Amino acid sequence: MAIAVPTRRPFFRRPSATHGLASWLTTVDHKRIGILYGVTAFLFLLIGGIEALLIRIQLAVPENTFLTFDEYNQIFTMHGVTMIFLVVMPLGAAFFNYLIPLQIGARDVAFPRLNAFSYWTFLLGGLFLYSSFFLGGSPDGGWFGYANLSTELPGPGMDFYAIGLQIVGLSSLVAAVNFIVTILNERAPGLSLMRMPVFTWMTLVVQFLLLFALPVLAIALFQLTFDRLFGTLFFQPQAGGDPILWQHLFWLFGHPEVYVLILPAMGIVSEVLPVFSRKPLFGYAAVVFSGIAIGFMGWGVWAHHMFTVGLGPVANAAFALSTMFIAVPTGVKIFNWMGTVWGGSIRFTTPMLFAIGFVAMFIIGGLSGVTHAIVPSDMQQQDTYYVVAHFHYVLFGGALFGLFSGAYYWFPKVTGRMLSEGWGKLHFWLMLIGFNLTFGPFHILGLQGMRRRVPTYPEGVGWDFWNFVSTVGSFIIAASILAFMINVIRSVTRGREAGADPWDARTLEWLTPSPPPHYNFAEVPVVRHRDEVWHRKYAEDERGRPVPVVAGASNGHDDSEEGEEEHHDIHMPDPSFFPLLASLGIPVIGYGLIFWWPLAIVGGLIVLGGLFGWSLEPVAEE
Amino acid sequence: MTRSSPAKRARLIWLALSAGALLLLAACTQDYDYNSLAPAGPVAEKQADLFFLVFWIATGVFVVVEGLLVFALFRFRRRSSNETPKQIHGNTRLEILWTIVPALLLAGVAVPTIGTIFDLSGCPEGGVEVEVVGHQWWWEVNYPELQITTANEIHVPAREPVCITLKSEDVNHSWWVPRLAGKQDLVPGRTIELQIEANQPGVYQGECAEYCGLSHGIMLFQVIADERADFDAWAEEQGRPAAPPAPGSEVETTIQQCLQCHAIAGLSEPPPGAPIEGPDLTHVGSRRTIVGGWLENTPQELARWLRNPPGVKPGSKMPNYRLTDEQIEDLVEYLGSLE
């Protein structure tokens, strides 16, 4: 360090590729990183989806032997881990990455290289988890990894679980710091907090939740790792250890995590509904503050995952109350969304259909959520398919529908081309029907006593029919995903040209050309209103109705029109190898801890090397 | 796309959803073995009552909210491309209304909820006491007052409160008899109590509801409620030691293998304090099921089990002893005689 001379190029020549593989490996552009997040998370969605289909095939008929118990346990564990940590979280990250700088009128995130580091660490963490399939068996202790089963299970599977989640958690923690700073600091002039788009607001709340929740998970995972690898006794009952500690730590992380998964989708829906209703969001302040309230209250409800462990009637009653009342801000959001479409001029595009689907399905998930707060009846529902139904209604019918709404809404911005409405609607209706066929029956199965996480079930106890219906539904969902893929592949090359603002939208990202140039905004926009772009296009007449500011208003002002010449005077951060290099060392440490400790030292040195190169390298060359 | 079709479709979904709710109700009232909504005892009844109270309120909310949503989608669909709706930014009075009303509704539900939580917590005085210890993957059942030990089958007197004390020998399990009571976890290092009561004599299915490893899926048990006299007779029978096998017979040697891990009162007393590895077999012939409640107790099934335990219950602690057909036949006969 001390020997470095300012003029010397450290280690590598600065990468400068703008096309091809090297450019993607070294990119620090938030838009490219967003695309990488989106594509990677979608591939994991396909893997997690195949796992779901295997589960549904196994459970289609009673006493099936399609999978062994061991295979089934690995698959349901990996399905949960994948969908939560490798699909819904990074899909949210794809949207934050691509959109937040655009929505706040910035040219990039606060720490562009740190952003690249987040992505590579997430990708390598995911690959690390999946490499367990070939290295002695994948995790089989459930996504919740309850101690002390998770410390007892043989094989390296749960080591991969503990270290793999630690890696993807690190990725999210780093991203949380990055986005908190970006949103607070990089806002364009005039974009006060209460003018920020709701998606930006919800992202901010999510980053704070991650910032405070992930370290708690990190400690739980360290304790599990140390118990398994170094002989500590945190969860060993014979030594006085208490397996319930794991449950407290895990759910203290796990419940805020639920809001980490759902709030981005709520943000997306809050953007989409106004655009296609031609009305501003109803009760902006109420939507924002209810989001913040959910974020706060999300910390006081974790023990509702533990109503059956015997915490005692006082604790159970307290957590029942907090769980019930978190429904209040959630309800406020739903009513405001309805207020938004009420009296509007609703256009049923695909993004709008998915947003409406989100609201309709989330209401069901929210109501079944309230029934879980009723401790005595929850004791009948805990760990049954009723719970599985509930969280699929909020995380699939909720989060995933919202994310698909966002995908259809912003695809034209990202690629410059429109997705086909025909295929999009096919996708939506297949998914809505398939979803309800798959997960609706789970309510009945759960109430009729079917437990979760069972590889098989006896005949003649009333479960056969609904299980079969559910399996049929799951294949309809698979077909809908196929329709989405066909739509994307066709549209990327052959879709209609989108133009800067195809939806007559309201927020800053629509001010840029589609796709936006490397530097986003040729001139940083000055913001005077909430829904700035709308206000550049329309004024309100005395009866509160919009009138176009200029004839045929679509593109607003002179900022960054398409076809403008390159702006060479804008300094953008340069690409860098070092984030990727530092990330590469992390899974090596993981393998080292599990299989052969000298490897961990090698990994540590790679990380250190990457970080040193990184700190010696300027953000941008001259 | 034609303008009215989305609303029509939405109406269809709406109909389908209501039909679904009705189907759910219809399905839920049948008394299948595991149906939590066909309660057979006061505890499960209170839990089901509370569920239905909330279910009907939730259904009401569902109908109103989804109905308004569908109505809005239909009523305010775009009819021409240059519509200019009034730009409404919000309404404070409405915000207050839809914060207060749900809060009041929830407060209304909270009252009976908290009442029932305290009502059902712990055990009432004076009932039969049963201690259940969870193992991977079977249940040890002790009656401390009656000095009885059995497995996977819990006999209780009907119409009397019973106190179940739950412990675990290895990992978390959860004890659940849907028709009698909601589940309660078995946590190593902790002791948790649960009350149950059966309204009528009968057999009630139970299952392990907390994922506990490889064969969690087939970890079942039964609660058998008898009339008081029958229960007493059963208890007396269970208190008796087993008759040893005929001296000099083949099975007398084979059974020594079993006694390494299983207790059979009358043949061997397990050393005090020794960890029990396998279920007590003293009266195994009297039980309805074997192998953690998964198989019916018939000679064929017992033979299948003895031929290859890990093949029947993956991860079973009982290894495959490669017994000959003859040994198995003898064992099945002898164990079947232990009533």
Add this chain to the structure above:
Amino acid sequence: MAASAHPQAVQPPPTATGLDNRKLGMWAFLGSECLFFGALISTYLLYRGRSVQGPFPNEVYDIPYTSVSSGVLLMSSVTMVLALNAIQRGDDRRLRAWLLATALLGITFVGGQVFEFTVFVREGLTLSRNLFGSSFFVLTGFHGAHVTVGILMLLTLFGQSLVGRLTVENALRVELVGLYWHFVDIVWIVIFTVVYLIP
């Protein structure tokens, strides 16, 4: 931290809050660290007195010894403040002296901790001996690792100053390391109180 070989390229634009990005980022990170140590300390407190076999805390703790090394760590916060003060006045010589002093005090603390650990191990307390060992070593070990990272950062600053790359324009870098260092010290005060002093 970004290097400043090209000051014109990295001169940060004014931010919406007026706080430098890196400073805000450090505050956010330290907020996260609070929960990290919070969870570790909670575990220690939960498991206090639950060990089924010794050695128990009162058999191994040497309070006077640990008080001295805690005092050393607290002193290092003072020298850290002096280092920041020096760079803000552009006094390179004092900056280097106080940075080195801070690092040395930190090294003394970590060295003392390593020695303490070896004594405990000799007395039979290991990670896998009892719950006290598990929760004590993991909590104080993670803290020691944090101090070690801080020492590395201090020595890096010291090196940068030696080659003339740490000047008054990037005093912020010293401030950031200082924030981290003070945080780690404050955490130690909490740990020392709840782990060693509360009986």
